[in-house]
Amino acid sequence: xxxxxxxxxxxxxxxxxxxxxxxxxxxxxxxxxxxxxxxxxxxxxxxxxxxxxxxxxxxxxxxxxxxxxxxxxxxxxxxxxxxxxxxxxxxxxxxxxxxxxxxxxxxxxxxxxxxxxxxxxxxxxxxxxxxxxxxxxxxx
Amino acid sequence: xxxxxxxxxxxxxxxxxxxxxxxxxxxxxxxxxxxxxxxxxxxxxxxxxxxxxxxxxxxxxxxxxxxxxxxxxxxxxxxxxxxxxxxxxxxxxxxxxxxxxxxxxxxxxxxxxxxxxxxxxxxxxxxxxxxxxxxxxxxx
Amino acid sequence: xxxxxxxxxxxxxxxxxxxxxxxxxxxxxxxxxxxxxxxxxxxxxxxxxxxxxxxxxxxxxxxxxxxxxxxxxxxxxxxxx
Amino acid sequence: xxxxxxxxxxxxxxxxxxxxxxxxxxxxxxxxxxxxxxxxxxxxxxxxxxxxxxxxxxxxxxxxxxxxxxxxxxxxxxxxx
Numbered sequence: 054x055x056x057x058x059x060x061x062x063x064x065x066x067x068x069x070x071x072x073x074x075x076x077x078x079x080x081x082x083x084x085x086x087x088x089x090x091x092x093x094x095x096x097x098x099x100x101x102x103x104x105x106x107x108x109x110x111x112x113x114x115x116x117x118x119x120x121x122x123x124x125x126x127x128x129x130x131x132x133x134x135x136x137x138x139x140x141x142x143x144x145x146x147x148x149x150x151x152x153x154x155x156x157x158x159x160x161x162x163x164x165x166x167x168x169x170x171x172x173x174x175x176x177x178x179x180x181x182x183x184x185x186x187x188x189x190x191x192x193x
Numbered sequence: 194x195x196x197x198x199x200x201x202x203x204x205x206x207x208x209x210x211x212x213x214x215x216x217x218x219x220x221x222x223x224x225x226x227x228x229x230x231x232x233x234x235x236x237x238x239x240x241x242x243x244x245x246x247x248x249x250x251x252x253x254x255x256x257x258x259x260x261x262x263x264x265x266x267x268x269x270x271x272x273x274x275x276x277x278x279x280x281x282x283x284x285x286x287x288x289x290x291x292x293x294x295x296x297x298x299x300x301x302x303x304x305x306x307x308x309x310x311x312x313x314x315x316x317x318x319x320x321x322x323x324x325x326x327x328x329x330x331x332x333x
Numbered sequence: 334x335x336x337x338x339x340x341x342x343x344x345x346x347x348x349x350x351x352x353x354x355x356x357x358x359x360x361x362x363x364x365x366x367x368x369x370x371x372x373x374x375x376x377x378x379x380x381x382x383x384x385x386x387x388x389x390x391x392x393x394x395x396x397x398x399x400x401x402x403x404x405x406x407x408x409x410x411x412x413x414x
Numbered sequence: 415x416x417x418x419x420x421x422x423x424x425x426x427x428x429x430x431x432x433x434x435x436x437x438x439x440x441x442x443x444x445x446x447x448x449x450x451x452x453x454x455x456x457x458x459x460x461x462x463x464x465x466x467x468x469x470x471x472x473x474x475x476x477x478x479x480x481x482x483x484x485x486x487x488x489x490x491x492x493x494x495x
Contacts, residue, residue: 065205068223072279077227079281080220080299083208084414087217087290100413103341103406106390107413131413139212141219143414150227152303159220160296163414171387171406172413173342185343188410191385193394224495240494243422243487246471247494271494283495303495311468311487312494313423325424328491331466333475 055111055129057104062130062141071148073125078152080159084143086136094179100133100142103171107131110170114162122158124149129162131172142174195251195269197244202270202281211288213265218292220299224283226276234319240273240282243311247271250310254302262298264289269302271312282314334359334399336366339406344384347376357399363388364395366405383410415440415480417447420487425465428457438480444469445476447486464491 064081071079086098111129118127126148136142145162149155166172168189177183204221211219226238251269258267266288276282285302289295306312308329317323338353345351355369363386371377377384385408386393388400399405419434426432436450444467452458458465467474468487480486 064208068204072225074228074278077225079223079225081223082292082296083219083221084292085212085217085219088214101341101345102413103339103387103408106387106406109390138214152222152224152300156222156296156300160292163292167412167414169411170413171341171408171411173409174412174414175342185409186412188412190383190410191392191408193385193392241422241426242494243420243468243489246468246487249471307493307495309492310494311422311489311492313490314493314495315423325490326493328493330464330491331473331489333466333473 055108055115055131057102057108058130058132059134060132062132062144064141064144067128067130067144067146070128071126071146073148076125076148076150078150078155079146079148080152080155082145082159082163083141084163085141086138088138090176095138096177096179097138098136098142099175099177099183100131100136101173102131102133106171111166114165114170118147118158118162122147122149122154122161124154124158127158127162129166133172195248195255195271197242197247198270198272199274200272202272202284204281204284207268207270207284207286210268211266211286213288216265216288216290218289218295220287220292220295222285222299222303223281224303225281226278228278230316235278236317236319237278238276238282239315239317239323240271240276241313242271242273246311251306254305254310258287258298258302262287262289262294262301264294264298267298267302269306334361335402336399337402337404338366338370339404341407342409343380344377344407344409347380348374359401361399362395363393363397363399363405366399367395370407377407380409384408415442416483417480418483418485419447419451420485422488423490424461425458425488425490428461429455440482442480443476444474444478444480444486447480448476451488458488461490465489
Protein backbone atom coordinates (compact mmCIF):
# COMPACT_ATOMS: atom_id res chain seq x y z
CA UNK A 54 0.00 0.00 0.00
CA UNK A 55 1.33 3.46 -0.89
CA UNK A 56 1.72 6.19 1.68
CA UNK A 57 1.63 9.98 1.73
CA UNK A 58 3.64 11.36 4.64
CA UNK A 59 4.36 14.81 6.05
CA UNK A 60 7.67 13.98 7.73
CA UNK A 61 11.00 12.62 6.44
CA UNK A 62 10.50 9.27 4.71
CA UNK A 63 11.57 6.42 6.99
CA UNK A 64 13.53 4.18 4.60
CA UNK A 65 14.67 1.15 6.67
CA UNK A 66 11.12 -0.23 7.17
CA UNK A 67 10.58 0.06 3.39
CA UNK A 68 13.64 -2.12 2.75
CA UNK A 69 12.62 -4.52 5.50
CA UNK A 70 9.16 -4.94 3.93
CA UNK A 71 10.79 -5.67 0.54
CA UNK A 72 12.60 -8.83 1.74
CA UNK A 73 11.30 -11.87 -0.12
CA UNK A 74 12.88 -15.35 0.00
CA UNK A 75 12.07 -15.88 -3.70
CA UNK A 76 13.69 -12.59 -4.75
CA UNK A 77 17.37 -11.84 -5.29
CA UNK A 78 17.21 -8.13 -6.09
CA UNK A 79 15.89 -5.04 -4.30
CA UNK A 80 16.02 -1.60 -5.86
CA UNK A 81 15.30 1.56 -3.89
CA UNK A 82 14.98 4.88 -5.65
CA UNK A 83 14.90 8.16 -3.73
CA UNK A 84 14.02 11.44 -5.40
CA UNK A 85 15.64 14.21 -3.38
CA UNK A 86 15.45 18.00 -3.38
CA UNK A 87 18.29 19.44 -5.47
CA UNK A 88 19.75 22.87 -4.75
CA UNK A 89 19.31 24.22 -8.28
CA UNK A 90 16.92 24.14 -11.23
CA UNK A 91 17.30 25.84 -14.59
CA UNK A 92 20.11 28.00 -13.31
CA UNK A 93 18.35 29.19 -10.14
CA UNK A 94 19.20 28.33 -6.53
CA UNK A 95 16.47 26.25 -4.91
CA UNK A 96 16.03 26.40 -1.12
CA UNK A 97 13.28 23.81 -0.77
CA UNK A 98 10.43 22.13 -2.59
CA UNK A 99 6.84 22.04 -1.48
CA UNK A 100 4.40 19.30 -2.44
CA UNK A 101 0.65 19.03 -2.28
CA UNK A 102 -1.66 16.25 -3.43
CA UNK A 103 -5.27 15.42 -4.10
CA UNK A 104 -4.81 12.74 -1.51
CA UNK A 105 -7.67 10.33 -2.19
CA UNK A 106 -6.92 10.27 -5.90
CA UNK A 107 -3.13 10.21 -5.48
CA UNK A 108 -3.33 7.22 -3.12
CA UNK A 109 -5.58 5.37 -5.57
CA UNK A 110 -3.24 6.19 -8.49
CA UNK A 111 -0.15 5.10 -6.53
CA UNK A 112 -1.86 1.85 -5.50
CA UNK A 113 -2.64 1.17 -9.16
CA UNK A 114 1.01 1.87 -10.04
CA UNK A 115 2.23 -0.57 -7.39
CA UNK A 116 -0.15 -3.27 -8.58
CA UNK A 117 0.59 -2.70 -12.26
CA UNK A 118 4.35 -2.73 -11.65
CA UNK A 119 4.05 -6.07 -9.81
CA UNK A 120 2.13 -7.62 -12.70
CA UNK A 121 4.12 -6.10 -15.52
CA UNK A 122 7.59 -6.83 -14.10
CA UNK A 123 6.69 -9.97 -12.08
CA UNK A 124 7.79 -8.34 -8.84
CA UNK A 125 7.57 -9.89 -5.42
CA UNK A 126 6.97 -6.46 -3.90
CA UNK A 127 6.55 -2.81 -4.82
CA UNK A 128 5.92 0.14 -2.50
CA UNK A 129 5.75 3.89 -3.05
CA UNK A 130 5.92 6.64 -0.44
CA UNK A 131 5.55 10.31 -1.33
CA UNK A 132 6.20 13.15 1.09
CA UNK A 133 3.98 16.25 1.15
CA UNK A 134 4.66 19.73 2.49
CA UNK A 135 8.12 21.32 2.57
CA UNK A 136 11.10 19.13 1.61
CA UNK A 137 14.54 20.69 2.27
CA UNK A 138 17.56 20.16 0.03
CA UNK A 139 18.99 16.55 0.16
CA UNK A 140 15.81 15.14 1.74
CA UNK A 141 13.66 12.66 -0.17
CA UNK A 142 10.28 13.61 -1.61
CA UNK A 143 9.62 10.14 -3.00
CA UNK A 144 10.76 6.57 -2.37
CA UNK A 145 10.08 3.61 -4.65
CA UNK A 146 11.18 0.13 -3.65
CA UNK A 147 10.94 -2.97 -5.82
CA UNK A 148 11.83 -6.58 -5.16
CA UNK A 149 12.28 -9.13 -7.98
CA UNK A 150 13.86 -12.52 -8.61
CA UNK A 151 16.51 -10.86 -10.84
CA UNK A 152 18.01 -7.40 -10.93
CA UNK A 153 16.88 -6.36 -14.42
CA UNK A 154 13.21 -6.40 -13.41
CA UNK A 155 13.87 -4.59 -10.12
CA UNK A 156 15.67 -1.74 -11.94
CA UNK A 157 13.20 -1.57 -14.84
CA UNK A 158 10.20 -1.50 -12.52
CA UNK A 159 11.55 1.27 -10.26
CA UNK A 160 12.31 3.41 -13.30
CA UNK A 161 8.90 2.74 -14.82
CA UNK A 162 7.12 3.63 -11.58
CA UNK A 163 8.98 6.95 -11.38
CA UNK A 164 8.18 7.80 -15.02
CA UNK A 165 4.49 7.01 -14.53
CA UNK A 166 4.28 8.74 -11.16
CA UNK A 167 5.48 12.01 -12.69
CA UNK A 168 2.94 11.75 -15.50
CA UNK A 169 -0.21 10.47 -13.88
CA UNK A 170 -0.47 11.08 -10.13
CA UNK A 171 -2.19 14.27 -8.85
CA UNK A 172 0.73 15.67 -6.86
CA UNK A 173 2.14 19.16 -7.38
CA UNK A 174 5.57 20.60 -6.70
CA UNK A 175 6.45 24.21 -5.99
CA UNK A 176 10.04 25.46 -6.08
CA UNK A 177 11.11 28.02 -3.47
CA UNK A 178 14.07 30.06 -4.75
CA UNK A 179 16.66 31.95 -2.79
CA UNK A 180 15.22 35.28 -3.95
CA UNK A 181 12.20 34.52 -1.77
CA UNK A 182 9.97 33.87 -4.80
CA UNK A 183 8.40 30.54 -5.66
CA UNK A 184 6.76 28.87 -8.63
CA UNK A 185 4.82 25.74 -9.48
CA UNK A 186 6.74 23.37 -11.73
CA UNK A 187 5.30 23.28 -15.25
CA UNK A 188 4.24 19.63 -15.01
CA UNK A 189 2.34 17.16 -17.17
CA UNK A 190 -1.34 17.69 -18.03
CA UNK A 191 -3.57 14.82 -16.95
CA UNK A 192 -5.64 13.32 -19.79
CA UNK A 193 -9.02 15.01 -20.24
CA UNK B 194 35.74 3.81 -0.89
CA UNK B 195 34.40 0.27 -1.24
CA UNK B 196 34.10 -2.10 1.70
CA UNK B 197 34.19 -5.84 2.23
CA UNK B 198 32.28 -6.81 5.37
CA UNK B 199 31.61 -10.06 7.26
CA UNK B 200 28.35 -8.99 8.92
CA UNK B 201 24.99 -7.81 7.56
CA UNK B 202 25.42 -4.72 5.39
CA UNK B 203 24.42 -1.59 7.30
CA UNK B 204 22.37 0.32 4.72
CA UNK B 205 21.31 3.60 6.41
CA UNK B 206 24.87 5.03 6.59
CA UNK B 207 25.26 4.24 2.86
CA UNK B 208 22.19 6.32 2.05
CA UNK B 209 23.29 9.06 4.42
CA UNK B 210 26.70 9.25 2.68
CA UNK B 211 24.97 9.54 -0.71
CA UNK B 212 23.19 12.83 0.13
CA UNK B 213 24.42 15.59 -2.16
CA UNK B 214 22.84 19.06 -2.45
CA UNK B 215 23.50 19.11 -6.21
CA UNK B 216 21.87 15.70 -6.76
CA UNK B 217 18.18 14.88 -7.09
CA UNK B 218 18.33 11.10 -7.38
CA UNK B 219 19.70 8.28 -5.26
CA UNK B 220 19.52 4.65 -6.34
CA UNK B 221 20.32 1.80 -3.99
CA UNK B 222 20.59 -1.74 -5.30
CA UNK B 223 20.74 -4.74 -2.97
CA UNK B 224 21.58 -8.21 -4.24
CA UNK B 225 20.04 -10.69 -1.80
CA UNK B 226 20.22 -14.44 -1.30
CA UNK B 227 17.32 -16.14 -3.09
CA UNK B 228 15.89 -19.44 -1.87
CA UNK B 229 16.22 -21.24 -5.21
CA UNK B 230 18.51 -21.57 -8.20
CA UNK B 231 18.02 -23.71 -11.30
CA UNK B 232 15.25 -25.68 -9.65
CA UNK B 233 17.11 -26.43 -6.40
CA UNK B 234 16.37 -25.10 -2.93
CA UNK B 235 19.17 -22.82 -1.69
CA UNK B 236 19.72 -22.47 2.06
CA UNK B 237 22.48 -19.87 1.99
CA UNK B 238 25.27 -18.46 -0.13
CA UNK B 239 28.90 -18.23 0.83
CA UNK B 240 31.30 -15.64 -0.55
CA UNK B 241 35.06 -15.37 -0.56
CA UNK B 242 37.31 -12.75 -2.14
CA UNK B 243 40.90 -12.05 -3.03
CA UNK B 244 40.51 -9.03 -0.80
CA UNK B 245 43.35 -6.75 -1.88
CA UNK B 246 42.50 -7.18 -5.55
CA UNK B 247 38.72 -7.06 -5.02
CA UNK B 248 39.00 -3.77 -3.10
CA UNK B 249 41.16 -2.28 -5.84
CA UNK B 250 38.73 -3.47 -8.55
CA UNK B 251 35.71 -2.12 -6.65
CA UNK B 252 37.45 1.23 -6.12
CA UNK B 253 38.10 1.42 -9.88
CA UNK B 254 34.42 0.62 -10.52
CA UNK B 255 33.28 3.40 -8.17
CA UNK B 256 35.61 5.91 -9.80
CA UNK B 257 34.75 4.86 -13.35
CA UNK B 258 31.01 4.97 -12.61
CA UNK B 259 31.37 8.52 -11.25
CA UNK B 260 33.18 9.68 -14.38
CA UNK B 261 31.11 7.81 -16.92
CA UNK B 262 27.69 8.72 -15.48
CA UNK B 263 28.63 12.09 -13.93
CA UNK B 264 27.65 10.92 -10.46
CA UNK B 265 27.98 12.93 -7.28
CA UNK B 266 28.64 9.72 -5.35
CA UNK B 267 29.03 5.98 -5.80
CA UNK B 268 29.74 3.37 -3.13
CA UNK B 269 29.92 -0.43 -3.18
CA UNK B 270 29.82 -2.81 -0.22
CA UNK B 271 30.18 -6.57 -0.62
CA UNK B 272 29.59 -9.06 2.16
CA UNK B 273 31.83 -12.14 2.58
CA UNK B 274 31.20 -15.42 4.39
CA UNK B 275 27.74 -16.96 4.80
CA UNK B 276 24.74 -14.91 3.66
CA UNK B 277 21.33 -16.35 4.63
CA UNK B 278 18.23 -16.13 2.43
CA UNK B 279 16.81 -12.54 2.14
CA UNK B 280 20.02 -10.93 3.40
CA UNK B 281 22.12 -8.73 1.12
CA UNK B 282 25.45 -9.86 -0.30
CA UNK B 283 26.06 -6.62 -2.16
CA UNK B 284 24.93 -2.99 -1.97
CA UNK B 285 25.52 -0.36 -4.64
CA UNK B 286 24.46 3.23 -4.07
CA UNK B 287 24.61 6.01 -6.66
CA UNK B 288 23.74 9.69 -6.45
CA UNK B 289 23.19 11.82 -9.56
CA UNK B 290 21.58 15.11 -10.59
CA UNK B 291 18.87 13.19 -12.49
CA UNK B 292 17.36 9.74 -12.06
CA UNK B 293 18.39 8.24 -15.41
CA UNK B 294 22.09 8.40 -14.54
CA UNK B 295 21.53 7.04 -11.02
CA UNK B 296 19.68 3.99 -12.39
CA UNK B 297 22.06 3.44 -15.32
CA UNK B 298 25.14 3.66 -13.12
CA UNK B 299 23.88 1.21 -10.47
CA UNK B 300 23.00 -1.30 -13.16
CA UNK B 301 26.36 -0.85 -14.90
CA UNK B 302 28.26 -1.32 -11.61
CA UNK B 303 26.42 -4.58 -10.92
CA UNK B 304 27.09 -5.90 -14.43
CA UNK B 305 30.80 -5.06 -14.17
CA UNK B 306 31.13 -6.33 -10.62
CA UNK B 307 29.88 -9.77 -11.64
CA UNK B 308 32.33 -9.91 -14.55
CA UNK B 309 35.52 -8.44 -13.21
CA UNK B 310 35.91 -8.54 -9.43
CA UNK B 311 37.68 -11.52 -7.78
CA UNK B 312 34.82 -12.64 -5.54
CA UNK B 313 33.39 -16.17 -5.55
CA UNK B 314 29.98 -17.50 -4.57
CA UNK B 315 29.13 -20.98 -3.35
CA UNK B 316 25.55 -22.22 -3.16
CA UNK B 317 24.58 -24.40 -0.20
CA UNK B 318 21.60 -26.59 -1.09
CA UNK B 319 19.06 -28.20 1.21
CA UNK B 320 20.46 -31.67 0.43
CA UNK B 321 23.57 -30.63 2.38
CA UNK B 322 25.69 -30.39 -0.77
CA UNK B 323 27.22 -27.20 -2.13
CA UNK B 324 28.74 -25.93 -5.36
CA UNK B 325 30.66 -22.97 -6.68
CA UNK B 326 28.67 -20.90 -9.13
CA UNK B 327 29.99 -21.29 -12.68
CA UNK B 328 31.07 -17.65 -12.96
CA UNK B 329 32.89 -15.49 -15.50
CA UNK B 330 36.54 -16.15 -16.38
CA UNK B 331 38.80 -13.16 -15.78
CA UNK B 332 40.77 -12.06 -18.85
CA UNK B 333 44.14 -13.81 -19.18
CA UNK C 334 -27.34 19.89 -6.76
CA UNK C 335 -24.41 20.76 -4.53
CA UNK C 336 -20.88 20.62 -5.95
CA UNK C 337 -18.03 20.49 -3.48
CA UNK C 338 -15.04 21.94 -5.37
CA UNK C 339 -11.43 21.04 -4.45
CA UNK C 340 -8.66 23.30 -5.74
CA UNK C 341 -4.97 22.47 -5.98
CA UNK C 342 -1.66 24.20 -6.68
CA UNK C 343 -2.06 27.14 -9.10
CA UNK C 344 -5.87 26.74 -9.10
CA UNK C 345 -5.97 26.93 -5.30
CA UNK C 346 -3.75 30.03 -5.27
CA UNK C 347 -5.76 31.83 -7.95
CA UNK C 348 -9.00 31.23 -6.10
CA UNK C 349 -7.41 31.96 -2.74
CA UNK C 350 -8.92 28.87 -1.15
CA UNK C 351 -8.62 25.08 -1.32
CA UNK C 352 -12.41 24.68 -1.34
CA UNK C 353 -15.41 26.21 -3.06
CA UNK C 354 -19.11 25.37 -3.23
CA UNK C 355 -21.43 25.51 -6.28
CA UNK C 356 -25.19 25.06 -6.59
CA UNK C 357 -26.12 23.81 -10.07
CA UNK C 358 -29.38 22.67 -11.65
CA UNK C 359 -29.94 18.92 -12.02
CA UNK C 360 -28.57 17.72 -15.37
CA UNK C 361 -25.53 20.04 -15.32
CA UNK C 362 -22.33 18.81 -16.88
CA UNK C 363 -18.64 19.21 -15.97
CA UNK C 364 -18.41 22.09 -18.47
CA UNK C 365 -21.23 23.92 -16.68
CA UNK C 366 -19.39 23.63 -13.36
CA UNK C 367 -16.22 25.00 -14.91
CA UNK C 368 -18.09 27.92 -16.52
CA UNK C 369 -19.74 28.72 -13.23
CA UNK C 370 -16.40 28.62 -11.38
CA UNK C 371 -14.83 30.84 -13.98
CA UNK C 372 -17.59 33.42 -13.55
CA UNK C 373 -17.05 33.38 -9.78
CA UNK C 374 -13.23 33.36 -10.06
CA UNK C 375 -12.10 35.08 -13.29
CA UNK C 376 -8.45 34.41 -12.35
CA UNK C 377 -9.07 30.76 -13.26
CA UNK C 378 -9.60 31.62 -16.94
CA UNK C 379 -5.92 31.67 -17.84
CA UNK C 380 -5.42 28.26 -16.25
CA UNK C 381 -8.46 26.68 -17.85
CA UNK C 382 -6.75 25.16 -20.96
CA UNK C 383 -4.33 23.29 -18.68
CA UNK C 384 -6.80 21.92 -16.14
CA UNK C 385 -8.02 18.38 -15.85
CA UNK C 386 -11.14 17.66 -13.80
CA UNK C 387 -11.98 14.77 -11.52
CA UNK C 388 -15.46 13.98 -10.27
CA UNK C 389 -15.59 11.98 -7.05
CA UNK C 390 -11.94 11.04 -7.52
CA UNK C 391 -12.12 9.92 -11.16
CA UNK C 392 -10.97 11.89 -14.21
CA UNK C 393 -13.94 13.28 -16.13
CA UNK C 394 -14.57 14.99 -19.50
CA UNK C 395 -16.24 18.32 -20.10
CA UNK C 396 -19.32 16.67 -21.60
CA UNK C 397 -19.80 14.23 -18.71
CA UNK C 398 -22.97 14.81 -16.69
CA UNK C 399 -22.48 15.47 -12.98
CA UNK C 400 -23.91 12.59 -10.94
CA UNK C 401 -25.75 14.80 -8.42
CA UNK C 402 -24.12 16.09 -5.23
CA UNK C 403 -20.44 15.40 -5.82
CA UNK C 404 -16.83 16.40 -5.30
CA UNK C 405 -15.26 18.11 -8.30
CA UNK C 406 -11.47 18.66 -8.31
CA UNK C 407 -9.51 21.05 -10.53
CA UNK C 408 -6.18 19.44 -11.37
CA UNK C 409 -3.37 21.53 -12.91
CA UNK C 410 -0.57 19.68 -14.75
CA UNK C 411 1.02 17.30 -12.24
CA UNK C 412 4.64 17.39 -11.06
CA UNK C 413 5.13 14.80 -8.33
CA UNK C 414 8.36 12.91 -7.77
CA UNK D 415 62.90 -16.94 -5.69
CA UNK D 416 60.03 -17.51 -3.29
CA UNK D 417 56.46 -17.52 -4.62
CA UNK D 418 53.69 -17.05 -2.11
CA UNK D 419 50.64 -18.74 -3.68
CA UNK D 420 47.07 -17.70 -2.81
CA UNK D 421 44.27 -20.09 -3.68
CA UNK D 422 40.58 -19.30 -3.92
CA UNK D 423 37.24 -21.10 -4.29
CA UNK D 424 37.57 -24.34 -6.30
CA UNK D 425 41.36 -23.96 -6.48
CA UNK D 426 41.57 -23.65 -2.69
CA UNK D 427 39.36 -26.70 -2.17
CA UNK D 428 41.28 -28.86 -4.65
CA UNK D 429 44.58 -28.03 -2.99
CA UNK D 430 43.10 -28.29 0.49
CA UNK D 431 44.65 -25.01 1.59
CA UNK D 432 44.33 -21.29 0.94
CA UNK D 433 48.14 -20.91 0.74
CA UNK D 434 51.08 -22.67 -0.85
CA UNK D 435 54.76 -21.87 -1.24
CA UNK D 436 56.99 -22.42 -4.30
CA UNK D 437 60.73 -22.04 -4.80
CA UNK D 438 61.56 -21.28 -8.42
CA UNK D 439 64.76 -20.36 -10.24
CA UNK D 440 65.33 -16.71 -11.12
CA UNK D 441 63.86 -15.97 -14.58
CA UNK D 442 60.83 -18.24 -14.11
CA UNK D 443 57.58 -17.21 -15.72
CA UNK D 444 53.94 -17.47 -14.67
CA UNK D 445 53.63 -20.66 -16.75
CA UNK D 446 56.50 -22.26 -14.81
CA UNK D 447 54.77 -21.50 -11.52
CA UNK D 448 51.54 -23.06 -12.76
CA UNK D 449 53.34 -26.17 -14.03
CA UNK D 450 55.11 -26.54 -10.70
CA UNK D 451 51.84 -26.18 -8.80
CA UNK D 452 50.16 -28.72 -11.01
CA UNK D 453 52.93 -31.24 -10.33
CA UNK D 454 52.51 -30.71 -6.59
CA UNK D 455 48.68 -30.70 -6.75
CA UNK D 456 47.46 -32.83 -9.69
CA UNK D 457 43.85 -32.02 -8.75
CA UNK D 458 44.44 -28.53 -10.15
CA UNK D 459 44.86 -29.86 -13.71
CA UNK D 460 41.15 -30.05 -14.47
CA UNK D 461 40.68 -26.44 -13.34
CA UNK D 462 43.69 -25.08 -15.22
CA UNK D 463 41.90 -23.99 -18.44
CA UNK D 464 39.54 -21.82 -16.37
CA UNK D 465 42.07 -20.14 -14.13
CA UNK D 466 43.30 -16.59 -14.34
CA UNK D 467 46.49 -15.61 -12.51
CA UNK D 468 47.38 -12.43 -10.66
CA UNK D 469 50.91 -11.48 -9.63
CA UNK D 470 51.14 -9.08 -6.71
CA UNK D 471 47.47 -8.22 -7.19
CA UNK D 472 47.55 -7.57 -10.95
CA UNK D 473 46.30 -9.93 -13.69
CA UNK D 474 49.23 -11.59 -15.50
CA UNK D 475 49.74 -13.73 -18.61
CA UNK D 476 51.38 -17.13 -18.81
CA UNK D 477 54.42 -15.70 -20.60
CA UNK D 478 55.00 -12.89 -18.07
CA UNK D 479 58.24 -13.23 -16.09
CA UNK D 480 57.86 -13.39 -12.31
CA UNK D 481 59.33 -10.25 -10.73
CA UNK D 482 61.26 -12.09 -7.98
CA UNK D 483 59.72 -12.95 -4.62
CA UNK D 484 56.02 -12.34 -5.17
CA UNK D 485 52.42 -13.23 -4.41
CA UNK D 486 50.77 -15.33 -7.12
CA UNK D 487 47.00 -15.87 -6.95
CA UNK D 488 44.96 -18.50 -8.78
CA UNK D 489 41.60 -17.03 -9.71
CA UNK D 490 38.75 -19.28 -10.87
CA UNK D 491 35.90 -17.69 -12.84
CA UNK D 492 34.38 -14.99 -10.64
CA UNK D 493 30.79 -14.90 -9.35
CA UNK D 494 30.38 -11.97 -6.97
CA UNK D 495 27.20 -9.99 -6.55
